[in-house]
Amino acid sequence: MNNKTNDNIKVMVAGHICLDITPGFDPSSKGDFNDILSPGKLVNVEGATVSTGGTVSNTGLSMAKLGLDVTLNGKVGDDAFGAIIKDVVGLDRASSFKTAQGQSSSYSIVLSLPGVDRIFLHHPGTNDTFTAEDIDYDQLSQCALLSFGYPTLMQKMYENNGQELKTIFKKTKALGVLTSLDTTLPDPNSPSGQANWQAIFKEVLPYVDLFLPSIEEIAYMLNRDLFEKRKSEANGQDPVLSYTGADCTALSNKLLALGVKVIAIKMGINGYYIRTANRDVLNTLEHKPIDLDAWANREIWASSYQAQKFGAATGAGDATIAGFLTAFLNGLDPVCAVKAANTLGWQNVREVDTLSGVEDWPTTMAMIKDDTKKRNPLTIDIDGWRFSDSDQVYYGPNDNGNN
Numbered sequence: 001m002n003n004k005t006n007d008n009i010k011v012m013v014a015g016h017i018c019l020d021i022t023p024g025f026d027p028s029s030k031g032d033f034n035d036i037l038s039p040g041k042l043v044n045v046e047g048a049t050v051s052t053g054g055t056v057s058n059t060g061l062s063m064a065k066l067g068l069d070v071t072l073n074g075k076v077g078d079d080a081f082g083a084i085i086k087d088v089v090g091l092d093r094a095s096s097f098k099t100a101q102g103q104s105s106s107y108s109i110v111l112s113l114p115g116v117d118r119i120f121l122h123h124p125g126t127n128d129t130f131t132a133e134d135i136d137y138d139q140l141s142q143c144a145l146l147s148f149g150y151p152t153l154m155q156k157m158y159e160n161n162g163q164e165l166k167t168i169f170k171k172t173k174a175l176g177v178l179t180s181l182d183t184t185l186p187d188p189n190s191p192s193g194q195a196n197w198q199a200i201f202k203e204v205l206p207y208v209d210l211f212l213p214s215i216e217e218i219a220y221m222l223n224r225d226l227f228e229k230r231k232s233e234a235n236g237q238d239p240v241l242s243y244t245g246a247d248c249t250a251l252s253n254k255l256l257a258l259g260v261k262v263i264a265i266k267m268g269i270n271g272y273y274i275r276t277a278n279r280d281v282l283n284t285l286e287h288k289p290i291d292l293d294a295w296a297n298r299e300i301w302a303s304s305y306q307a308q309k310f311g312a313a314t315g316a317g318d319a320t321i322a323g324f325l326t327a328f329l330n331g332l333d334p335v336c337a338v339k340a341a342n343t344l345g346w347q348n349v350r351e352v353d354t355l356s357g358v359e360d361w362p363t364t365m366a367m368i369k370d371d372t373k374k375r376n377p378l379t380i381d382i383d384g385w386r387f388s389d390s391d392q393v394y395y396g397p398n399d400n401g402n403n
Contacts, residue, residue: 008069009068009069009144009329009330010068010069010070010071010142010143010144011063011068011069011070011071011143011144011145011146011147011325011329012070012071012072012073012096012136012139012140012143012145012146012147013055013056013059013060013063013070013071013072013073013146013147013148013149014056014072014073014074014135014146014147014148014149014168015054015055015056015073015074015130015148015149015150015151015154016054016055016056016074016106016127016149016150016153016154017052017053017054017055017056017057017072017074017075017076017085017089017106017127018052018053018054018085018105018106018107018108018122018123018125018127019050019051019052019053019081019084019085019088019105019106019107019108020049020050020051020052020053020107020108020110021048021049021050021107021108021109021110022048022049022050022051022109022110022112023045023046023048023109023110023111024045024046024047024048024049025045025046025112025113025114026044026045026046026114027114028114036113037111037113049353050084050088051088051353051354052085052088052089053108053315053354054074054106054127054149054150054153055147055148055149055150055182055318055321056072056073056074056089056149057072057088057089057354058315058318058319058322058354058355059147059149059182059318059319059321059322059325060072060089060093060147060322061089061093061355062315062318062319062322062323062344062348062354062355062358063147063322063325063326064093065355065358065359065360066322066323066326066358066360066361066364067326067360067361068326068329070093071093071095071096071136071139071143072089072093072094072096072097073096073097073098073134073135073136073139073140074094074097074098074130075097075098075099075100075126075127075129075130075134076097076098076099076100076105076106076125076126077099077100077101077102077103077104077105077125077126078099078100078101078102078103079104079105081104081105081106081107081125082099082105082126085105095139096136096139098126098130098134098136100126100129103125103126103129104123104125104126105125105126106122106123106124106125106126106127107122107123107125108120108121108122108123109121124153124154124155127150127153127154127155128154128155128156129155129156130154130156130157131156131164132164132165132167132168132171135168135171135172137171137175140172140175140177141175141177143177144177144178144287144289144329145177145178145179145180145287145325145329146168146169146172146177146178146179146180147180147181147182147321147325148165148168148169148179148180148181148182149181149182149183149318149321150182150183150184151165151181151183152183152184152185152186152192152217153184153192155191155192158191158192158195158197158200159195161196161199161200161203162199162200162201162203162204163203165200165203165204166203166204166207169181169204169207169208170207172207173207173286176286176287177286177287178209178210178285178286178287179207179208179209179210180208180209180210180211180212180321180325181204181205181208181210181211181212182211182212182213182317182318182321183213183214183217183218183221184217185214185216185217185220186217186220186221197220197221197222198221198222201221201222201255201258202258205255205258205259205260206258206259207259208259208260209260209261209262209285210260210261210262210263210264210325210328211255211260211262211263211264212263212264212265212266212321212324212325213265213266214240214265214266214267214268214317215240215243215247215248215251215265215266215267215268215273216230216239216240218251218255218265219243219247219251222251222254222255223250223251223254226247226251230242230243230247238268238269240267240268240269240270241268241269241270243267243270244380244382245301245380245382245384245385245394245396246382248265248267248273248275248301248396249275249299249396249397249398251265252265252273252275252299255275256275256277260277261276261277261281261282261284261285262274262275262276262277262282262295262328263275263276264321264324264338264341266317266320266321267301267304268304269304269376270301270303270304270376270378271301271302271303271304271338271342271375271376271378272301272302272304272320272324272338272341272342273299273300273301274298274299274300274301274334274337274338275298275299275396275398276295276296276297276298276299276334277296277297278296278297279292279293279296279297282295282296289328289329289330289331290328290331291331291333294333294334295333295334296400297398297399297400298334298399298400298401299395299396299397299398299399300334300335300338300393300394300395300396300399301338301378301380301385301393301394301396302335302338302339302342302392302393302394303342303375303376303377303378303392304342304345304346304375304376305342305343305345305346305373305374305375305376306346306373306374306375306376307346307349307350309350314352314353314354315348315353315354315355316345316348316349317345318354319344319345319347319348319354319358320341320342320344320345320348321341322344322358323340323341323342323343323344323345323364324337324338324340324341324344326340326361327340327341330361335391335393336368338393339368339393340364340368343364343367343368344358344364346367346373347359347364347367371392375392378394380394383397384396384397385397
């Protein structure tokens with residue numbers, strides 16, 4: 001197991017980015033939402049938190065804290081918000097950003113009132129005009145990996161059955177660069193929610209090496225009946241808890257058939273599930289940082305770690321992706337990669353913001369090795385699944401070590 005990140009590993013994180021503006025409300029400001037924010041009323045607030053959001057910022061800067069050489073590739077307008085976004089992420093890292101003249105940058109106003117679920121006022125801005133031409137291919141050609149995120153929130157990425165997204169991944173593969181994709185849960189009432197994601201995936205996924213959706217996202221896009229069933233069974237609780245090992249196997253079967261080589265599914269508090277292709281398929285990777293024999297034909301599910309101190313879950317999924325991809329690029333075995341993902345999620349939720357909880361790679365490796373950390377309960381009580389006391393993970397019926 002490598003304890004030190006190879007600082008020469010260059011990656012590009014591209015896709016969705018926005019500016020998040022969160023006004024501070026006095027904790028004593030309690031009451032009905034309509035009373036606090038009523039028409040014509042002046043509401044005194046505290047200082048605002050200004051930060052960047054989206055995969056480019058959350059995943060990219062987390063990977064940078066883990067020691068990788070990260071280039072960020074987003075799109076902003078030539079406005080004040082665009083300048084702030086580039087300043088926040090760092091002008092050097094934003095050197096591959098595209099600035100669109102006459103377009104407005106994406107931003108969100110986050111209303112986080114005491115006792116009320118957060119409300120987002122979101123403007124997609126330049127995320128909706130991002131196309132394949134906005135990727136800096138010169139910089140990308142020097143990278144080991146392209147991680148692209150949130151096409152579900154980017155209009156051009158899902159229009160025309162995802163042809164722009166397909167072009168990005170096809171060009172990336174032609175450069176000999178590994179490809180990674182992650183998504184968000186589409187709003188059923190939005191154009192993204194009504195897009196034909198099965199048709200999009202049929203076009204795009206043959207060019208995707210690593211796919212990292214959440215269980216709800218991939219169920220919604222590949223098996224809507226299953227999505228609705230698990231949501232109904234949750235009875236108002238987190239639907240993620242309703243999904244089974246059989247669900248993961250069935251969905252990953254579809255993804256493997258579409259050409260994905262490594263599938264990592266975020267399971268919320270239930271941790272991380274991964275499924276991989278056979279050795280011959282993995283051998284087609286343009287860049288091979290991993291031991292193919294160790295990664296071939298794997299099916300593993302590991303529970304998340306308990307957070308004794310909880311700040312917020314904002315960006316936790318992006319942090320897990322950063323952990324998993326960093327472990328993959330550093331040649332860790334799949335069990336360690338799953339634990340790296342869960343460790344980054346645990347680091348993230350300790351703080352309110354998306355980045356301050358993320359540690360460096362040596363510290364993270366020490367956490368991965370620490371088997372005394374308490375895990376959240378996870379029981380997979382179906383035939384074919386086996387729990388390993390030594391590894392503290394479940395091995396599925398399709399795992400090469402469980403046959």
